[in-house]
Amino acid sequence: MKQIFEALEKDxxxxxxxxxxxxxxxxxEVEKAIKKAEKDRTILKYKTAIDWSKLGEEQxxxxxxxKVAPQRDVGxxxxxxxxxxxxxxxxxxxxxxxxxxxxLVVGKTMQEVxxxxxxxxxxxDTVQSTVTHFILKxxxxxxxxxxxxxxxxxxxxxx
Amino acid sequence: xxxxxPTQLNTSRGYISQKVSKTPPSGIRKFFDLLSEMEGVISLGxxxxxxxxxxxxxxxxxxxxxxxxxxxxxxxxxxxxxQALSEHLAVRYGLSYDPATExxxxxxxxxxxxxxxxxxxxxxxxxxxxxxxxxxxxACTTLAGGVPVKxxxxxxxxxxxxxxxIETRITSRTKAILLGYPANPTGAVLHKDELVRIAELAKxxxxxxxxxxxxxxxxxxxxxxxxxxxxxxxKRTILLNGFSKAYAMTGWRVGYAAADxxxxxxxxxxxxxxxxxxxxxxxxxxIEALKCGDEAVQSMLREYDQRRRVxxxxxxxxxxxxxEPKGAxxxxxxxxxxGLSSEDFAEKLLHEEKVAVVPGSAFGECxxxxxxxxxxxxxxxxxxxxxxxxxxxxxxxxx
Numbered sequence: 101m102k103q104i105f106e107a108l109e110k111d112x113x114x115x116x117x118x119x120x121x122x123x124x125x126x127x128x129e130v131e132k133a134i135k136k137a138e139k140d141r142t143i144l145k146y147k148t149a150i151d152w153s154k155l156g157e158e159q160x161x162x163x164x165x166x167k168v169a170p171q172r173d174v175g176x177x178x179x180x181x182x183x184x185x186x187x188x189x190x191x192x193x194x195x196x197x198x199x200x201x202x203x204l205v206v207g208k209t210m211q212e213v214x215x216x217x218x219x220x221x222x223x224x225d226t227v228q229s230t231v232t233h234f235i236l237k238x239x240x241x242x243x244x245x246x247x248x249x250x251x252x253x254x255x256x257x258x259x
Numbered sequence: 260x261x262x263x264x265p266t267q268l269n270t271s272r273g274y275i276s277q278k279v280s281k282t283p284p285s286g287i288r289k290f291f292d293l294l295s296e297m298e299g300v301i302s303l304g305x306x307x308x309x310x311x312x313x314x315x316x317x318x319x320x321x322x323x324x325x326x327x328x329x330x331x332x333x334x335x336x337x338x339x340x341x342q343a344l345s346e347h348l349a350v351r352y353g354l355s356y357d358p359a360t361e362x363x364x365x366x367x368x369x370x371x372x373x374x375x376x377x378x379x380x381x382x383x384x385x386x387x388x389x390x391x392x393x394x395x396x397x398a399c400t401t402l403a404g405g406v407p408v409k410x411x412x413x414x415x416x417x418x419x420x421x422x423x424x425i426e427t428r429i430t431s432r433t434k435a436i437l438l439g440y441p442a443n444p445t446g447a448v449l450h451k452d453e454l455v456r457i458a459e460l461a462k463x464x465x466x467x468x469x470x471x472x473x474x475x476x477x478x479x480x481x482x483x484x485x486x487x488x489x490x491x492x493x494k495r496t497i498l499l500n501g502f503s504k505a506y507a508m509t510g511w512r513v514g515y516a517a518a519d520x521x522x523x524x525x526x527x528x529x530x531x532x533x534x535x536x537x538x539x540x541x542x543x544x545x546i547e548a549l550k551c552g553d554e555a556v557q558s559m560l561r562e563y564d565q566r567r568r569v570x571x572x573x574x575x576x577x578x579x580x581x582x583e584p585k586g587a588x589x590x591x592x593x594x595x596x597x598g599l600s601s602e603d604f605a606e607k608l609l610h611e612e613k614v615a616v617v618p619g620s621a622f623g624e625c626x627x628x629x630x631x632x633x634x635x636x637x638x639x640x641x642x643x644x645x646x647x648x649x650x651x652x653x654x655x656x657x658x
Binding site (some may be wrong): 103106107118121122123124174250252253254255256257258 | 287289290291294295300302304306307309311333508561565566568569572573614617638
């Protein structure tokens with residue numbers, strides 16, 4: 101079963117028929133497994149990795165370190181939830197170390213990101229401090245190398 | 260009156276040795292010139308992974324260069340590598356080779372094969388081998404002065420060689436049985452029962468077995484059994500293996516031979532005069548591959564398995580019967596429905612649909628009627644190639 105999801109994670113466009121051929125698992129079983137996974141949110145969504153810079157779209161990415169005071173009963177969950185509801189927060193993680201939450205913020209301009217951090221994030225009650233790192237260049241995202249990659253150097257016919 | 264021109268070679272003079280000039284060029288290479296001038300070709304004609312060597316292996320080699328490891332190694336190869344190989348073979352197959360006297364690092368399995376044959380053959384000695392099989396087997400045997408004796412293999416028998424068929428070809432001149440399983444070009448693997456029978460035969464008739472197991476890690480739903488691991492066989496097996504296929508390290512040129520000290524001693528004697536030693540960067544990379552490369556092998560194996568299923572099913576869907584390969588990374592479909600010879604098929608397919616495959620006849624007479632297609636290609640390439648071949652088959656189908 102794991103193979104079904106490994107194949108889908110690499111290429112979300114694969115049909116159950118294709119996955120069945122690739123894995124040797126019957127089509128009906130593949131379909132059933134996918135349906136179930138979609139229902140119980142094992143499959144969260146199907147998405148495409150796009151290099152927006154190729155389309156001339158500006159994007160500003162920032163990693164924001166947030167120090168918070170945990171609250172009684174709910175710990176970090178309540179503040180994390182407050183933060184992840186903002187659409188600007190692309191990813192939200194609780195981390196170990198010198199700060200508590202790591203937030204990936206994506207906006208159209210630096211201004212937009214700055215406004216989000218200073219007017220939405222920093223003033224939250226339990227937030228003690230924030231440190232914003234603007235991302236200067238993305239080399240590899242979610243396992244994909246942006247730009248050219250290595251290319252194929254193998255000859256067309258070899259022994 | 261024609262006068263000989265001293266600045267030119269007089270071709271009738273016979274500078275080239277008869278043995279060499281009689282050795283035919285590899286049928287695989289034949290298509291290379293045609294191909295280099297064409298655009299948009301999908302090649303299933305390769306014999307190597309489409310993965311680049313895993314980064315941790317490349318990084319280790321870069322580090323070794325930075326550290327100044329650019330010298331010769333000992334003739335036998337770096338002691339660390341032989342030690343690591345000895346442990347690897349112990350863990351994997353329960354074998355016990357002394358790294359000092361029973362393992363030789365070679366420049367790919369190709370050199371190991373050449374050394375093994377040259378070390379054991381006197382002029383006229385016979386080597387029994389499968390047909391079809393890898394192009395170098397008969398060629399290297401002939402170049403070493405030996406005589407290749409072929410055992411025809413058939414799709415109906417899963418391209419597996421049998422002890423019974425081998426036995427009928429044994430003569431007083433037979434020195435060795437040369438096997439390459441998992442097989443190039445068919446993708447066949449040998450069942451344990453047959454291997455045991457071949458081992459018993461080798462012992463009974465006092466023959467050596469040269470076992471090229473370079474695809475040992477690439478098996479799908481089948482178990483690879485190392486010839487040397489069978490009872491009493493370590494002594495009479497010349498085990499050849501390398502890093503090219505499993506670790507995607509073809510260009511590094513690192514292989515090894517493991518055998519009885521007496522045989523390794525004489526293989527090393529040829530090696531020390533002709534090759535000196537394998538490349539040190541390759542040996543450094545190989546040490547890293549053995550230490551930490553297993554996860555990468557497994558992940559490539561999973562990829563190949565998916566592509567294998569897609570290719571085999573794809574051939575069957577377009578009307579080509581295809582034996583299910585259980586090892587290596589080749590499919591070997593029959594093209595008999597077209598009535599074309601393997602070579603005509605490959606040439607027409609290249610010109611009409613721009614898909615490169617290798618004619619089965621390049622691997623021996625019994626490969627006629629088949630083509631070798633490598634599924635170490637991206638899924639998109641495999642699917643496009645299948646589409647083009649489907650069109651081609653529709654057009655050329657005779658029966």
